[in-house]
Amino acid sequence: MPLSAQAGLVRLLVVGGGITGLAAAWEAIRGSEGLPPAEVVLVEAADTFGGKVRTEVVDSLLIEHGPDSFVAYRPAALKLIEELGLADQVISISGTRTVYLRSRGRLRPLPSGMGMVLPTKLWPFVTTGILSPLDKLRAGFDLLLPRRLRNGQDTTIGAFLRARLGGGIVQRFADPMVGGIYGASVDELSLDAVLPSLRADEAKYRSLMLASLAAGRKARSAARGPSSPFRTLNGGLGSLISALVEQLTAAGVSLHTGLSVDRLTPLPGGGAEARFSDGSTQHFDAVVLAAGVEGSEELLKAAAPAAAAALAQVPLATSTVLSLAYPAEAFANPVTTHGWLEADPAPISGITVSSAKWAGRAPVDTVLIRAFVPGRLGAIAEAPEAELIAAVTDHVGGVLGAQRPPTSVRVSRWPRMMPKYTLGHLDRVAAVEAGLANLPCWRVAGSPLRGVGVPDCVADGRRQADLALTAAALGRVRVEE
Incomplete structure (x- = not known):
């Protein structure tokens, strides 16, 4: 069996420091029913944690580069927030929810x-x-x-x-x-x-x-409380990442950015030897792969080629978010809508007016808008940044009647990071799990397989950590017997 640096603890390697991986680490240190807390090492190849969950504050603007909210009817995110002591920071949509659909050239209320x-x-x-x-x-x-x-x-x-x-x-x-x-x-x-x-x-x-x-x-x-299911945090979703990193570090989790896993090799008893990009190696009892489709697939190729091949069949899309800040006086009428969706041809799939939808996102004299450009829109999604900005600002400004361009633009591109759950997706999920049947302590977690929203990723990260640790504990018992 792999040797634990702390006697008696199961060692868990989490690959990927997005919300899925951080949730997996959180589950591991808390100790599931019947299992002791684990010793956890989490590595993230990028220089920051959070993955697509990233909040930036610039000139009093709270900019979300990825998701800006989560749904309350899937409870995993709220449960995690409560465990972290952030429940008093949860906010719901501000004001009356007004959302439109642009259809046949007009904005029409849903x-x-x-x-x-x-x-x-x-x-x-x-x-x-x-x-x-x-x-x-x-x-x-x-x-x-x-x-x-x-x-x-x-x-x-x-x-x-x-x-x-x-x-x-x-x-x-x-x-x-x-x-x-x-x-x-x-x-x-x-x-x-x-x-x-x-x-x-x-x-x-x-x-x-x-x-x-x-x-x-x-x-x-049965309705009680806010009518909208959407929630976020006062300081943006990035504050969830910050709280996780802070509390995981305080609990003794070994967190690393700028470090990747080059190779995973199965060990007798079900664990893994991990070779890291700095040349070091360590042994682990269990592994949770939360590195997206391509990162997880690469690490499975040698040890579980069938699982890797099934994972490679999950198509990936590029998505882009543009954050546009306008002076309020750029519009003849106050922009109070929470946003619109596009049913007509357009360079965007829709917008969210963050300054109207959420409290504290922008100064009162500023309108902050998030415009979405999914890869399925074709050439515009792959256009050079200047061309993309021009097309999006022309369209958004035209629909809203902006009399001047935005004073600030942030472009957040996420190339090939959005798994598409196309026809036969559940068969691919089953094939990945079948391909890992002989490696029960190795688990693939997160958006590649079981849900793209923040609550889905949190729930699956926690579940896969629990499954990996349970399998490792059972394997340890068998060896001791």
């Missing part, structure tokens, strides 16, 4: 009660100007159609929704909303990997509309 793809209130959906009368009539056929899905047969979100609700729902709601989050067209995305609840809804209710309306009634009857 119907009240509109979910990700389906309405939870009937009348606002019937009266919305986003859909044509024919689109609404076609969506109503869902109330009459029989069940369409077969057990065990995955399909794309787009194909399923077109069959049940028609193309209008897909083009005007599903693709801007779901595609915007997952960085791909709904005609690529797996129903079972991204929106498995739709399969369950059809099985239970037959009609997706009936299921969504029933869910809306239930949610309204």
Whole structure:
């Protein structure tokens, strides 16, 4: 068995210092039920922790280079925040939530009660100007159609929704909303990997509309507190990373930036020998790979080629965020909307007005906007920075009626870092796990396989750490026997 620097403790190596890896380390030091806390070494190849979660304060502007919030109905992020003692820093959306869809050249308010793809209130959906009368009539056929899905047969979100609700729902709601989050067209995305609840809804209710309306009634009857599910922290999501790093360091976790793993070699008993980029080697009882698709795949090639090959089949997309700061007087009317999504051709998929959506993001005389450019938009996403900035500022300024350009622009490009959960994604997940069956103390965690949101990454980092440590502890017991 690998030797522990601290007698009796299982040694865990976490590769990757984003939110997934940090959450894995946090789980390991807390000690799961029946398991003692572990000795943890975490290495991050970049010079900072946090991965895509990065907050910067510049000239009194709080700029989020990656995600700016998380959803409260997936509890893993809130639970972690509470454990870190940050619960008093959680904030919800400021003011009345006003979100628009730009459709047929106009900004149109999203119907009240509109979910990700389906309405939870009937009348606002019937009266919305986003859909044509024919689109609404076609969506109503869902109330009459029989069940369409077969057990065990995955399909794309787009194909399923077109069959049940028609193309209008897909083009005007599903693709801007779901595609915007997952960085791909709904005609690529797996129903079972991204929106498995739709399969369950059809099985239970037959009609997706009936299921969504029933869910809306239930949610309204149980509603307490803020109506929006979105939350963030006063100091931005980067403060979650800072708190994790600070408290992990205080707990004795060995945290390293600018250090990568060059090779992992299996050891008898299920552990691993890690060779680091500085030439050193160490032995570990368990490993959690939280280094993204490409980083994790590279480390699995020699020891688990089948798992590496399956991981390599997960497609990757590039995403870009532009943070634009305008003087408030650049606009004839106050910018109070929280943002809009694009259903029309545009150089962006949507915007968030951070200064209206969240308190404390910008001075009162400044409008701070985040514009999103996913790789699926094609050439503009790969354009040189100056060309990209010009296209985005022209479009955003034109829609909002800006009378002058932004005074500050920050561009955050994330090349090939967004996993796309395309058709067959769950088969790829199963293939990765099967490829690691002979290495139960090695786990792959995070967005490549099991969810792209902050709560998903936190939950999976913790779960994979627990599984790796449990396997290591069981292996140690067998050896001792």
